[in-house]
Amino acid sequence: MIIKTALKLSLKLSGIILLLIYHSAALAQPPLSGDKIEGFISTLPKLEELGEKYDIEDDQEDLDSQASPDGAFSPFTSSLRTLKGHKAYNDFMAIIREAGFSSAEEWAMVGDRVMRAFISTEIKGQHSSSRAEMEEAIKDVQNNPHISTEQKQAIINNLHQSMAMMSAASNAPAEDVKAIQPYLGKLKSLSKETQ
The missing domain is CATH 1.20.5 (Single alpha-helices involved in coiled-coils or other helix-helix interfaces)
Structure with a gap:
């Protein structure tokens, strides 16, 4: 004992x-500066074109791989793992340097923070209801006699990953959320363009 x-x-x-x-x-x-936020945003359309030029697929990695060691949602940092060593890397570096970033890691860190703040702003108020819906879905899956144990576990794992990502993505520092407010329109517009 x-x-x-x-x-x-x-x-x-x-x-x-x-x-x-x-x-x-x-x-x-x-702190996230306006220059860094603007620089990051300016890279997105150019990087979209770069992805098309080199036929870089958006790897739909599992949500765990988009989390940093501290558990934070880090999609741009995780994308560096794929991009390093790729034939598009030099072009990628030219684009981010032109936008004022000294390294890929700096660009990714700013991007992760901007994305977390943006998602946090977008799902504010929806998080608790979405979490409740996912918890209800987990109960429904557990009680469904038409799904095998293995299928139940896979579905439940996916729901838990989604809940973890929502929590990680919606927990942006208040300073970051405040810093992106002037750029919300542009971020929303870019978000719709890439869907």
Whole structure:
């Protein structure tokens, strides 16, 4: 019993330490500037053209692969893994440098923050109802006698991944959400163009 209690306490302390590390890393990030947001937005149409030129497919990676080690939704950082070593990489670097970014990592970090802030703004108020709907869907799947155990598990795993992505994507820092407000119209327009 003492070992079990010590183990639980150790896990809680580890969680607190990781949380503190995450928040101190988040605090260390520079504020999103208008120049960086504009620079990032300006790259999107050019990168869309680059993707078409090189026939780069949007890999529909699973949601886990779009999360950074701290669990944050990081679609642009995850896309760097695919892009590095690709024949389009030099053209990609030219586009982002022209937009004022010194590295692919800087561009991806700004893009991830802009995207999280944008998604957070878009789903504000919808998150709790969507979560409740997904939890209800999980119950429906669990109680459905016409679905095999393996299928149930796969569906439930996908729903859990979706819930995790929604949580990660909707938890943008208030400063980032505020910084993107002047650019919401452009972001919405670009979002519709790529759908």
